[in-house]
Amino acid sequence: MGSLTHFTTIVLLISGFLSIQAEENKSSKPCEFKAIFNFGDSNSDTGCMSAAFYPAILPYGRTFFHEAVGRASDGRLIIDFIAKHLGLPLLSAYINSIGTSYRHGANFAAGSSTIRRQNKTFFDGGTPFTLEVQIEQFYQFKTRTGKFFLKANKSSYTRHFPRPEDFDKAIYTFDIGQNDIADVINKFGKEDSQASISNIVDYFAKQFQSLHYFGARTFWIHNTGPIGCLPVAMPMHNAKNHISEAGYLDKNGCVNYQNDMAKDFNEKLKDVVVKLRTMFPDASFTYVDMFSAKYELISNANKQGFVEPSRICCGYHEFGYHVYCGNNATINGKQIFTSSCEDPSKYISWDGVHYTEAANQWIANRILDGSFSDPPLLIEHACHI
Template identity: 65%
Template sequence: MRWRALPHAHLCAGMLLSLLALTLSLAANQNQVKIEQGSVFAPCDFAAIFNFGDSNSDTGCMAAAFYPEISPYGETFFHEPVGRASDGRLIIDFIANYLGLPFLNAYIDSIGGTSYRQGANFAAGSSTIRRQNRTFYDGGTPFTLDIQTAQFYQFKSRTSRLNNQGKKHFRNRFPRPEDYAKAIFTMDIGQNDIAAVIEKVGKEDSHAVLSDIVEQFATQVKFLYGQGARTFWIHNTGPIGCLPLSLHSIHDPPPGFLDHIGCINFQNDLAKEFNEKLKNIVVSLRAKLPDASLIYVDIFSAKYKLISNAKKEGFVDGGEMCCGYHENGEHVSCGNKGRLGNGTEIFGGSCEDPSSHISWDGVHYTEAANQWIANRLVNGSFSDPPLPITHSCRHSQMQ
């Protein structure tokens, strides 16, 4: 199965005005935040973002490397396909915007004078942490996490040499050597690893495989740390058992197969086990890398909360897909042509209002859903420790 696959008030103005000004600044997440023992820190002022992941945060890698994305992908915000598996922006786009940084360009997409001055994106659709015995046509990808971190190493090495040569043209397009320690390293990968485990349930020791996956993840975090990374924003994996593409193939499930909102229990249980192991490994890395800040972000809970409260939040049922044809047991994938059982040729187009849907194509989320989720991630509501992303570099100062 292929899982293609967001100045203090002057004291002389009086204590009341000072407190009011501080309260307003905190509400806007613009200036300072109070953390534990009364310590007050200014925002991190990240110089760049370096992202690693799968199709949930791929901004053009797979489209540049293999086949370009097709319509109606990208229709909502970009009004054309731009290599994102959604109708518009992804969570990483909203994160970049929230931090005052530009959208991330894919590392391997060099067309059109691409600038990497404030970061680069190494994420690629279908990517896994653990290498899989699959070809691209079977839903695999050559861009596993270890390859992505190797690409980062090459990127840093080559751009550092260009900067050292003192050529202004290159210096304006790439990060400065000192920017890497002041960058945020975002990581959102693991969904495709869980999908691979699901396919082999009963054929291998799932618990041992999940442990191996998170150990390999930790190895890559330590590698990035060795290359100067100091702030990590690490997403766990989402509720894979709630993806409509899987749900639409289920008929007459036995009691207990689905949970109270209609998601597949055993698939979500595997995701939860992975997430627990991931959190434990993040905690252990904090002890091994004491001057690094590692924030664990519970994206599973954020997505599950949205799906559970879909109608309350203004969306249709979370099991409905916006793009593609999915009726009477017949399916045509988003952006593709297909022929129904009665011989009718049909195009898997998008729904009339993508903003009313959570799921875009059965696996990926719509821009509206991505924005809903991003808004709740960046303020620290789902983070451990509970820091807003603007202050995520401060965790090492709290330990």
């Protein structure tokens, strides 16, 4: 009887080991994403605002594309490096009607976009393409492409649009929230921001639920970066000078209270992601700590071959006057022409708000391997629940 018990124990141990091995093999298999659908603001806009309003001009795009292609950088964005890493083409902006292909996904991100609706026009720094609108655009895109594939002659559609089954096998990426935090900073300052940030995150959660209803199953969610480290927020480029205030700036010259608001947003967002995992056990939700990845770069700029993180490659930002890259202005009777620096690859900040291609690539390399993710998965394994 003892021998039988011993044998049974061995069998159970072997079975358990094989089960663990099978699970590991399952989780180690790449997801083979067929498409990317991206939602966000100017940090991942690949041409929406440029197609909708005023087209981008050089020196935007000078480094990689050698022409302006609607990206708020000298070259590629993080979403471009994500696509490259997954072996997919760079994403076309959803509303860009010229020379576009949506075979492997679409980009709904738009500059100035927010999670929550703002009472601003485009000319006041607002956008009609809030996250809610972007998701409605996605739903329309999915519905209309589905109808194409019901037609007898499908050959012309298969070259340009994702197949209906590709939507389930896609990764849905998000990089939005920075403009919401900036709005809270402008309206509330240090105090009374908690309720507003909670409201923004709650609204974000509803949009995830909408996308799940529309069939999304793999979510890759960036939190918001250190907004207080954007050069335009720093006192040296701003009319407001609080350098003498104790605790106003951190060791890198970043504005502490602005970064604290971003951290509050990020903590609430992570809590939401945890809840969504429980609500939707058929989906995978990866939370990506972009704040930490970007802050690591800013903290080690010189060691990584970059100039001081407060320096701006393109634009004029002095004494509280802001003339953004590609624009000209007259300030105190002096004509200001904004040209770009000689070597953007040495800079973290492209225009005071957005990152250079070199910085975007550095950050992408850090997040794609799961080092800043919860759970800590390679992006190509993000579909595993």
